[in-house]
Amino acid sequence: MNNTTTLIIILLSIGCVQGLIYGGILMKSTKENKMANRLLATILFFLSYRLLIQILRLFGLGRYDTWYYFMLDFSWIHGPLLYFYLKAHLTPYFKFRKKDILHLVPFLIQIGFSIFVRLQNLYWDGTRESLSWLGYWGYVVWMNLSTIYFVASILIIIYTTKAQKLLKTESLKGAISSGSMNWLKRVIISFKVYFSIVLTILLVDFVFINKAQFTSYFYFTQFYYYPFFIGISGLTYWLGLEGYKRKDVKILKSQVSNEELRQLTQMANDLDLTMKQNKWFKNPELTLSTLASKMEVKPYLLTKCLNTVKRKKFADYINELRVDELKRLLQQSENSKYTLLSLAFEAGFNSKSSFNRAVKKHLGISPSELKTSF
Structure with a gap:
């Protein structure tokens, strides 16, 4: 050697x-x-x-x-x-x-x-x-x-x-x-x-x-x-x-204690589950206050939950669910006779402009490209 x-x-x-x-x-x-x-x-x-x-x-x-x-x-x-x-x-x-x-x-x-x-x-x-x-x-x-x-x-x-x-x-x-x-x-x-x-x-x-x-x-x-x-x-x-x-250095800015963060995380899980079961996002008039009332929590806590755990605004969270619902509707053959906009309204969007913005933001493609992908 x-x-x-x-x-x-x-x-x-x-x-x-x-x-x-x-x-x-x-x-x-x-x-x-x-x-x-x-x-x-x-x-x-x-x-x-x-x-x-x-x-x-x-x-x-x-x-x-x-x-x-x-x-x-x-x-x-x-x-x-x-x-x-x-x-x-x-x-x-x-x-x-x-x-x-x-x-x-x-x-x-x-x-x-x-x-x-x-x-x-x-x-x-x-x-x-x-x-x-x-x-x-x-x-x-x-x-x-x-x-x-x-x-x-x-x-x-x-x-x-x-x-x-x-x-x-x-x-x-x-x-x-x-x-x-x-x-x-x-x-x-x-x-x-x-x-x-x-x-x-x-x-x-x-x-x-x-x-x-x-x-x-x-x-x-x-x-x-x-x-x-x-x-x-x-x-x-x-x-x-x-x-x-740096093994113990906190990376995220957090305004909540560990116990509160656990509670907010549980609330986020409950939110996802109830949205999947009840599909409240399909209501085009859904607001933060209405959703908080349905979940029996204070609106400010729901906002804190979305901001802290989901790191999303209320509108972005709901629109993302609506986009996913639209994709599900497009995959069903019986819906081929309906226009894309009518299916978007069925998913919960209340206007063509909000629908276009949501698809572009969450999928990075245009609505027409979404239609041709199914």
Whole structure:
């Protein structure tokens, strides 16, 4: 083992150990930001695990030995986790919903294909003919090219962009304290910039230095390979340290106590349930006072519930329900004989202009585009 290899091991170990230590501390956090801290801990664990794999390979472990079949790369989950980490900070009592599972599809694909590719070694006898077409080219694309890191970089850029938009929206609402917002911005921007640079290097390498990609049969080992992991180590070290320092910092501006927030959250759940059952939003004359009376709560509490938990104005909340109802009506074949506007009135809208604005605001498309989509 030469001096360069030793130095690389030390640099990777610093980030790996830092991530494991602070990940363990954050995972046990029971105070403020419990879910957010656990998501950050999960990110640190995945980053540290990947660094550990690379350290073991530098020691000669994981190259077609028993360890080879267990050292799977889980890098396609980093993007979604970063997004949910931010979302957990911005959503009181954040919980995963069923539709959130869709964000894990790339991660599951990565696991499945990694296992498939590694199993090809059980059939390979040194000749191309010993493998199926998919097995051979899957191995080439997965193990000899930078496919894993290429896709991982794209996913992180996509999800950090989504996170920036979410952060901007909450900032415009005035829901975030400025000091804590700077930390969140740094996290998102740091990952986005770093992996944008990585993606650019990967693209340049693929286009201009493609022939050199096959110099190593076990993973690509281009000029940027170890610098890339040293950068990951640096990000892990910084993320663990800064995340630990801010593990109890409140991100959202809140004018309510924890007990009141729980009551408002329960009210929001009751509101969603009663709207689903009674469909009061279909009344075009529905007002905040009328709805509060039906729910037997004070109007100011209903307003506080919508602002604090839903982070929506009354009109936006009701119109969003009306848009969803309209979409349901459009899916029913027996309604094809009715005009779009008549169905909009059936859903609760009281004018064409309010209907047009609501569709544009909540779906980002025009009413005519909505009609043609069903």
